[in-house]
Amino acid sequence: MAHSENHNLIGSDRVEGTYVYDKENVEIGHIDKLMLEKQTGRVAYAVVKFGDVFGLGGDQYPLPWEKLEYDEKLDAYRLDVSRQDIEGAPKYPESDSAWTPELGRNVYGYYGIPPYWMI
Template identity: 45%
Template sequence: MTEPVAISETDRLIASDKVEGTKVYNRQGERLGSIRNFMVNKRSGRVEYAVMEFGGILGIGNEYYPLPWEMLDYEEAQGGYVVDLDKDKLEGAPRYRDRDPVWDEIYARQVYGYYGVPFPVF
């Protein structure tokens, strides 16, 4: 008898719709924002980055921060993702508001470089 295919969550897997809205904290326990979505490389199937939403009121004026997926650690006790990032570093981070940036290799390297994360080779 085969196991049913997971569609929500298992010990090691989670559905994309359950990631959206998950809170993001720094190591000091301060809430930085929440996951709006994450972007998957169409060819490799690998998650490249998460988009963290921060600021604004009732969705107006929100800013979006692309975070390399490798930066995020899920911590059950916290009930969200934790990153090694303080609010000062976030102030100068790559972000956008009204229009998605062109996620080409140049921009991707800038984002990964800002956070000191090695750029992935696919």
């Protein structure tokens, strides 16, 4: 089946695996998965993975979707923060079921933006 994107839409399978660059234009990792809000279908977080070797290991950090900006020239996403900023952020739990509203508030608070459920 052919993949096609219309205007601003993109399939989630095309987003997962896309590289992410920090504010210094350094590749820091890739989008491992997207987390969707069950009721609205809104993308709440992109889980960015970096520090892995050949796809193994590495740390995962939830980033509010609003922090990512797509760069057509790079065919990648950019952040307005550094890798060091991300390394100080709350990490993604080892299991999706370990996610809590408190962790969500901490992530959004760390990046200084209102939580997606408040917008």
